[in-house]
Amino acid sequence: MAWEYLQPVTIRFGEGSVGELEKVASELNCKRGLLVSDPFFVKSGLAQKIVAGSNGVLVDIYSEISPNPEVREVDACAKLIKEKKVDFLVALGGGSALDCAKASGTICFTEDSICKYHGTGEVLPKQHLPLIAIPTTAGTGSEVTCVAVLSNKELGKKGPINCNNFYPAVALIDPELTYTLPPYMTASTGIDVLCHALEGFWSKGHQPVCDALALHASHIVFQYLRIVCKDPSNREARAKMAEASVIAGMAFTLPKTTSSHACSFPLTNMLHIPHGEACGLTLDYFARINADAQNGRIHEFAKKLGFKDMYEMADAIYDLKKEIGLRTDLKEYHLTDEQIQDLVDGSTHPNLYNNPVEITKEMLQEMYQSMR
16 A cells, blocks of 8 residues: 655644744744634634734734635635735634635735636646634644635535645644634534544545544544533643644545535535534444445444444444534425435535445435435
């Protein structure tokens, strides 16, 4: 088996690490930055506090970012980058802010819209601004990946762009920033961590380093996600879930995600289910489908986590979702046959072809019908 591992992101983990921002910028020889922030942190004042504490290194804030970042927002951010003549970016927030910053930090060197590169196969130019990523959720792993997931509302399209430009230069993982995360967001982003780990493990592109990371992250999720959802003030559980998020991010960025992420795109586009919950909705289903693939290695993964086999682990995933308040079906939507078919068609995304078992439209139809 031939494989290669790449992780160019410098990771600084620890409570209070966001206070190292000015020092990190100096180490990168960066002098004039733009803060790309989730709008929530502008309303809460955290974004302004970070700018004020940067001693003039950060010169402005861009925060016009949707929960599923849109191509027009990337273009608008790139325009502001040019106007402010900045030489680096800082992204503060969940995957939305990070993904917007990643894409705008490259597209700003062109006269193009990011639409030219979104799902088209067109190769992005190599020039890009350095990015310091500060995640505020324990879930997306975007701070250590080369992926930006964007939406184009006009075309009804959501999907990832993969580019080595998108690796942040530095990730500041500060568990303190997750302390105020609401219970639902904690659950939704937490189940996304498990999706990243499992999908990275069983992806056709799996490899040993990422396998080990996937196992570590999954173990933490099963041990701590319930705890942090029940007791949001539990500092140990918050720190462990932040750890699991970054580790799972490294577990999937090279192998790529598979079936659950493919299905999440239409679930988010059509039904507006947030990304993490949308991914988790189908995870136990695909765990059962994939259980016997790859010469028993998927069952071995489950056994290392203390389960009898992957079938038992799939049951545990279902129970975990139920316990932390996430959807386990789509009954509330009263879906028509036409809507079911739209979900099936929308799920045939390229990520689906990373799955170890071929997933047919008939299988997707059966899955969505069972959730109805």
